[in-house]
Amino acid sequence: NGRWAGSYSWPLDHDAYLANARDVVLMLRQHPSLLLLCGGNELSPKSRNPPPAISAGLEVLVHELAPDTPFILSSMAPQNYSEPFDSSYALAPNDGNYGFNLLGDYFTQRNPGLDGAENVSISFQPEIGASSIPVFSSLAKFLSPEPLAQYPSELSATVDGNWTYHKYEGFTTNATYDHVYAYGIPRDTEEWVAQAQLAQYAQYKALFEGFSQHMWQWYSAVLMWKSQSPWPSLRGALYDYYLVQTGGFWGVKAALAEPLHVQLDPSTFECAVVHKLPSEVAASSFHIHASAYDLSGLVVANADWELQGLDGTPLRRIPEDSVTLCGAASSASWQALPERNATSVVDLELRKASGEVLSQNRYWLAGSSPEQNYSDVGALRRDLPWVKLQVTVQRVQQVDLTFQQAEVHLRNTGSNVTAFGIQLLLDQVEAPVHF
Numbered sequence: 001n002g003r004w005a006g007s008y009s010w011p012l013d014h015d016a017y018l019a020n021a022r023d024v025v026l027m028l029r030q031h032p033s034l035l036l037l038c039g040g041n042e043l044s045p046k047s048r049n050p051p052p053a054i055s056a057g058l059e060v061l062v063h064e065l066a067p068d069t070p071f072i073l074s075s076m077a078p079q080n081y082s083e084p085f086d087s088s089y090a091l092a093p094n095d096g097n098y099g100f101n102l103l104g105d106y107f108t109q110r111n112p113g114l115d116g117a118e119n120v121s122i123s124f125q126p127e128i129g130a131s132s133i134p135v136f137s138s139l140a141k142f143l144s145p146e147p148l149a150q151y152p153s154e155l156s157a158t159v160d161g162n163w164t165y166h167k168y169e170g171f172t173t174n175a176t177y178d179h180v181y182a183y184g185i186p187r188d189t190e191e192w193v194a195q196a197q198l199a200q201y202a203q204y205k206a207l208f209e210g211f212s213q214h215m216w217q218w219y220s221a222v223l224m225w226k227s228q229s230p231w232p233s234l235r236g237a238l239y240d241y242y243l244v245q246t247g248g249f250w251g252v253k254a255a256l257a258e259p260l261h262v263q264l265d266p267s268t269f270e271c272a273v274v275h276k277l278p279s280e281v282a283a284s285s286f287h288i289h290a291s292a293y294d295l296s297g298l299v300v301a302n303a304d305w306e307l308q309g310l311d312g313t314p315l316r317r318i319p320e321d322s323v324t325l326c327g328a329a330s331s332a333s334w335q336a337l338p339e340r341n342a343t344s345v346v347d348l349e350l351r352k353a354s355g356e357v358l359s360q361n362r363y364w365l366a367g368s369s370p371e372q373n374y375s376d377v378g379a380l381r382r383d384l385p386w387v388k389l390q391v392t393v394q395r396v397q398q399v400d401l402t403f404q405q406a407e408v409h410l411r412n413t414g415s416n417v418t419a420f421g422i423q424l425l426l427d428q429v430e431a432p433v434h435f
Contacts (some may be wrong), residue, residue, distance in 0.1 A: 001040065008048045018057040022065065029066040031370065035221075037062055038091070044077035046089045049356040066238070076124040081116060088249040089279045093120060095127035098225070098236065100171050100179050100203055102370045105180045106210025110218050117327025118359050125211070126226040130203050131169040132248055133196040134232075134240035136189065137425060141242065142166070142232035151192040154181040155347040156372070159331040160376065169201055172261040177371045179203065184378030195378060197247030197420050202364075204238075205251035212255065212274045213323055224252070254361070260318070262288060262326075262350040267368060269338050273307070273350060273359070283352040288326055292337055293346040295376055295418045301345055303329030340370035343376050364420070377420055387414035 002008030011017040022099045028034055030271065039058050043049040050058075055073055060193040074280055077090040085093035097113030109116040133139070140148055146160035152170070155178050160170050171179040179199040186192040204224075211222045227239035234391040255263070275281065285306055292301035307315040307326055315418050318324055337344060343366045350359040366372045390411040408424060 001043065003044055003049055003270050005040065007050065011054075014051065014053045017054060018061065021058060022061050025061060025065045029069060033152045034069065036072065037066065038071070038075050040075070042076045042079070042095075043074035044079070044090075046073070046077070047071055047087060050072070066279060081120060085408075091124045091126045091373060092122045094122060099171065100130050100173050100199070100281040101207075102173050102177070103202060103206040103372070104265065104370055105225065106153055106206045107213060107265045107267060110214075112207075112210070112287065119134040122220075122221045125219060128207065128222060129209070129225040129236040129289050130200070130248075131196075132200060132229070132233075132240075132246055133193055134234075134242070135197065135244055135423065135425065136193040136248060138232075138240045138242050138244050139189070139193060146426065148189055153181075154178050154185070159176065163234060167233050171196065173371075178323050179329070182372055184375040185384065187377075188383065189359070191381065194381065194421060197423075198374075198377070199255075200247035201251035201421070203251065204248040205255045206266065207310045208255035209261075209274075212261070213263065213265070213272050215274075215323065217320075217323075239348035244425070245423070250423075258359050259351070260359050262348050262361050264346065264348060264357040264361065264362065264363055266365055266372075268328070269334070269365075269368060270328045271348065273324040273326060275318050275320065275322045275324070280320050281318045281358070282316060283354070284316065285353040286318065286358075287351045287353065288329075290329060290334060290346065291350045292334075292346045293418075294394055295343060295345070295380065300340065301333035303334040305329045339366075340367050343374050380418060380420065385414075387412055389413070 004008065020263055025037065028037075039050060039055070049425075050073065058073070059071070060071065072089070072091055075091040076092050076095045077083070077096050081093065091132060092118060094111075094114060099113060101113045105112040109118070111122055114120075143162055143166075147160045150163070152159045152163070152168070154419040155172055156170070156176060157175075169414075173179070179196045180186075180192060180200075183195040184199060186195055188378070208222070210411035211219055224238075226236050227238050228243075229241050234243045237246065239245045239254060255261075260281060261274045261276075262271060263274060264271055271290075273286075287304055287306050290301070290303045291299060294300050305326075307324065309315045315324070343364050346363045346365055348359075349357050351357050364374065364377065366374055366376075390413050392409045394409065395407040397405050410422070410424070412419065
């Protein structure tokens, strides 16, 4: 590479490198997940990285073997804003950030967390991510008992050396707000990890909903760094080294699984509909129905409002590949929700006039303060008695010689009706389990 390690003259045998690159293009060119081909990660400067002979060779072989696949030499360059950005050489002038941001920043800032980039155009964001802590059972597999017990303190800039070795990245914003301790003071590592899963869920969900809301206005694409950890690591993964999903996985799924998706800006309590399909959706009218509950399950707000076009008439079509801003409900209970000094569970539904539900979404929000206080959520785990769950297993079937499938139903039969971050893990199972 030369920029981050090694020498700009590497690889010394250009022919051998181009022969390998040719094989890679042949192997991947028909893959259904292939978006583009890139010469290298964060290469710079253009005159030296990669060497001119390799740059020219890559251009030729991609044009010959995969002429319909976009190709660019570098994912990002020059990583400072004093040098000009060459869009023919790199996807973006910068990437990141890799820490936790306030949730509303993903909706209001063009490049959340990137200092000095407030007005910089990064249309294709090639790398963005945040901290990622595995579930406790995975963490206990690679940290021995003594360092495992040394979970990070609130707003800590330093942690146990074993955590540092495994690339721990903090959960703080501006050194003043700790997204894990927003749920209260944990009693032990297991509780700290449980709260970290909720923080990851909310962070990654806001990241992708914010980018989706500004797609084609500010962005053309965003890639997360990274989906899976290649070793037992504490940063940037949606499922860990042992293939167990983190809270971030479920947050991304909540943000992206629906091609027609209703969502909420947590800083304004205004809604939007993101539509990613290539054909419009039509109805005589569309409505957003919203309900908010306190942590005991009592309704604290209800609202239903009709989507309107720019001319003030009922919206009758949601265009293909579009973002429709829907504003907020005018009901008094909804308008009071941002001022509520406690956590609310907010359910959203996008419906047709017929009542058909097109999209569903759920949030937990403690008013509209940028620094959310979820201590009442953490208290659910610390203060309430454990509940007994009714567990039934149905439809166990052998799919093939190596794969079994089962349907598991959990039912809370107790009086505590609110539960957060539910995840089913199987004990004493070494093979990967998929949910």
